């Protein structure tokens with residue numbers, strides 16, 4: 001039986017002692033101060049809280065921290081200053097993808113997870129990849145174009 | 160928090176917790192965390208001990224067994240099921256259409272069955288294929304048809320000392336396959352209606368015919384009565400049988416919300432499949 005949860009967040013080892021049903025988002029935001037992880041719906045519907053767990057996109061509002069035991073979690077803070085993260089965020093800026101910005105950390109994580117698996121996504125691939133991320137402002141087209149831009153500009157970065 | 164929650168490290172530990180405390184298994188948590196949501200900063204409280212089994216390696220894996228079954232362990236996700244080339248086609252179709260990407264990475268087949276929602280997407284194709292579930296308790300195991308395991312809406316035959324360990328799907332070749340999920344446009348919206356159908360046609364004879372409807376009653380519906388109208392008959396007889404078949408199917412389903420819409424859409428999809436069976440140029444996946 002595990003008496004604590006041990007996992008890595010953005011490369012740093014984290015030990016969590018307490019109720020393993022605590023939502024991962026609360027540990028990330030409140031205990032670790034990673035406030036780039038946003039809470040929108042709290043029910044897995046909007047994608048604002050998206051993080052990457054062992055290479056796969058997940059919604060941290062409906063994941064208990066106990067499920068993260070032994071895993072590697074990446075949040076927007078963990079990719080922001082990496083070449084890939086910079087590539088995506090600059091493409092979002094240059095492509096005009098950002099309005100109020102609330103959905104953007106989740107969108108960037110979804111784009112990152114996509115580009116890691118699929119270096120040359122079609123428009124359809126991109127729309128599928130962000131279909132769980134709701135944006136109230138932009139109407140998505142500029143976000144889709146920006147992900148395309150990140151794929152083109154990044155080139156070898158994604159291989 | 161009144162109750163303790165656990166993270167067992169082995170299936171054996173989990174089964175002991177299940178026997179001793181009847182702890183509720185949490186696999187992906189995508190149903191439990193939403194159903195027992197308390198709000199920002201507060202851990203969901205199920206009111207009973209929960210055991211988080213998400214990382215039990217013994218409950219992972221998809222493999223082809225040598226007794227003619229494909230085995231999917233309980234913790235496999237829609238994402239891994241959809242991308243497996245050994246999982247039968249209908250099940251892959253249903254898995255690929257669940258939620259959006261993050262949901263498909265988190266949800267599990269065991270949780271989809273354990274939740275037994277009439278809107279759950281995986282039981283429908285699994286019941287079409289006569290899939291079985293394996294449930295384990297300390298020192299024993301039971302195996303039964305999924306159609307018998309799911310008793311009704313949100314009700315299963317799972318005992319409070321048991322855990323679902325795997326799903327077994329008999330491998331079978333069909334000459335004609337059909338799957339359709341009709342949902343709303345939102346990626347994370349669950350089924351309004353779904354239908355699978357499959358047939359084996361050889362030398363103009365319908366050797367096997369089956370269909371299953373999801374979200375059209377308290378549980379997945381298969382009608383052996385309707386199916387038997389078509390099996391072992393000639394393809395050329397379909398026009399004479401179609402009306403009786405559609406009527407029998409319509410009697411079998413009992414859609415709750417929007418019954419007219421669901422009945423009409425189901426009948427239309429079944430007729431489309433029956434028409435395809437009569438067209439010799441069409442085999443394989445019927446679009």
Ligand SMILES: Cc1cc2nc3c(=O)[nH]c(=O)nc-3n(C[C@H](O)[C@H](O)[C@H](O)COP(=O)(O)OP(=O)(O)OC[C@H]3O[C@@H](n4cnc5c(N)ncnc54)[C@H](O)[C@@H]3O)c2cc1C
Pocket residue numbers: 043044045062183184185186187188189190191192193233256257258259262265266267268269270271272273274278279280281317321322323324347348349350
């Ligand atoms: C945003 C969103 C979108 C969704 N979209 C869909 C959709 O398109 N289609 C669909 O079918 N569902 C959908 N769902 C519902 C849910 O994701 C599925 O039912 C999922 O398969 C549940 O699996 P889980 O492992 O996450 O369940 P959990 O929440 O972990 O468990 C669900 C139930 O099953 C029991 N259980 C879990 N594992 C076992 C086991 N091994 N043995 C015994 N009992 C067990 C639990 O105790 C609980 O009662 C959606 C949910 C959300 C939040």
Ligand code: FES
Pocket residue numbers: 038039040041042043044045046047048049050059060061062
């Ligand atoms: S806040 Fe997690 S999906 Fe909306």
Ligand code: FES
Pocket residue numbers: 097098099100101102103104134135136137138
């Ligand atoms: S930019 Fe405002 S929600 Fe997407």
